[in-house]
Amino acid sequence: MAFDKKLLITGGAGFIGSHVVRRFVTQYPNYQIFNLDALTYAGNLENLSDIETASHYVFIKGDITDASFVMTLFETHRFDGVIHLAAESHVDRSITDPMAFVHTNVNGTVHLLQAARSIWKDSYEGKRFYHVSTDEVYGTLGATGLFTETTPYAPNSPYSASKAASDHFVRAYGETYGLPYVLTNCSNNYGPNHFPEKLIPLCIHNIIQQKPLPIYGNGLYTRDWLYVLDHARAIDLVFHQGRNHETYNIGGFNEWKNIDLVRLLCELMDTRLGRPAGTSAQLITFVKDRPGHDLRYAIDATKIHTELGWQPSVTFEEGLAETLDWYLTHPEWLEQVTSGRYQTYYQTHYLD
Ligand code: NAD
Numbered sequence: 001m002a003f004d005k006k007l008l009i010t011g012g013a014g015f016i017g018s019h020v021v022r023r024f025v026t027q028y029p030n031y032q033i034f035n036l037d038a039l040t041y042a043g044n045l046e047n048l049s050d051i052e053t054a055s056h057y058v059f060i061k062g063d064i065t066d067a068s069f070v071m072t073l074f075e076t077h078r079f080d081g082v083i084h085l086a087a088e089s090h091v092d093r094s095i096t097d098p099m100a101f102v103h104t105n106v107n108g109t110v111h112l113l114q115a116a117r118s119i120w121k122d123s124y125e126g127k128r129f130y131h132v133s134t135d136e137v138y139g140t141l142g143a144t145g146l147f148t149e150t151t152p153y154a155p156n157s158p159y160s161a162s163k164a165a166s167d168h169f170v171r172a173y174g175e176t177y178g179l180p181y182v183l184t185n186c187s188n189n190y191g192p193n194h195f196p197e198k199l200i201p202l203c204i205h206n207i208i209q210q211k212p213l214p215i216y217g218n219g220l221y222t223r224d225w226l227y228v229l230d231h232a233r234a235i236d237l238v239f240h241q242g243r244n245h246e247t248y249n250i251g252g253f254n255e256w257k258n259i260d261l262v263r264l265l266c267e268l269m270d271t272r273l274g275r276p277a278g279t280s281a282q283l284i285t286f287v288k289d290r291p292g293h294d295l296r297y298a299i300d301a302t303k304i305h306t307e308l309g310w311q312p313s314v315t316f317e318e319g320l321a322e323t324l325d326w327y328l329t330h331p332e333w334l335e336q337v338t339s340g341r342y343q344t345y346y347q348t349h350y351l352d
């Protein structure tokens, strides 16, 4: 069958990537969709079991840090578009092992850019490199203000520094070689398939298990939370309609202090688990703060709203209800991802 486009999605077995792959596979039967993922601890093909047999979907296990593998892959398949999500994504891990973040997030991104530039060198017509990034590149906000697309980069963690560096390389390939790109910087996502090293799924998992809920520092740090399916929808829009060489900020208009969010999770979970009100809140435990902890993230998403008509489609209440129900009806997913290496991570990070 002749396809309209050959699209490479990297990191498609991860949290956000799996929702992006599912969206593109279901919305675009006329695209051939390749999912390239190294299946690190964060990648899980179970996330895609419902679409894995689609005839226009191809999974490739491979590593974006392997330059010759990446080049050969591009030469073989001659992709028209790339949506790049593969990354090391957890701030706490970046504090322990910054070089892994340089390796994957910086080197890996540049290998992809090189390969795209190489196969597209005769014509950029109909080609697009989409780099998925984070609002953390902007550093931290004080009590007021919002990140806009022109906020200067000021990353504070090795994770955000590595993402900032990758963003700069994408921009540089656009300026220097004319590579057609779009870039988005999104706030914290939540939803099904979120690995339980991040705050929301970690708390859901620990509430179920009746284990302590670790709150870093005083718990007054603020994040803006967006439902992952709304992020996937934004990526679809920007990929197809975003202006070339532009950045779009994506956010949930939904700021929560960590402690308030965890208290809300406790209440909602008590109701669902049939536990007396107040049971899970007793698990809240204040622990040592994260070094370089950013106080507050909040996004001004006016540009994507005015230009592309995007806004979140679900309220936080609705998104959290979907999320909690998903975790409660998929105990085998949590069981699978929290066995083995997760135990070692957890022991080292929280109990040392
Ligand atoms: P994740 O950690 O859940 O998934 C990352 C995926 O990349 C995994 O499937 C992993 O196997 C794969 N991967 C890692 N190294 C690889 C390599 N060397 N080669 C090929 N595949 C590799 O991450 P996520 O939360 O889904 O984030 C996806 C992207 O979105 C990242 O680029 C992240 O910076 C960005 N982002 C995340 C958030 C968030 O809240 N999670 C917010 C904004 C932006």
Ligand code: TYD
Pocket (backbone or CB within 6 Å): 091, 092, 188, 197, 198, 199, 200, 202, 214, 215, 216, 217, 221, 222, 223, 258, 290
């Ligand atoms: P996280 O989910 O790691 O996302 P990010 O650091 O990329 O924003 O953390 C969200 C917030 O929750 C952040 O302020 C750190 C805090 N946090 C805790 O208080 N305890 C935890 O165990 C974790 C993982 C995070």
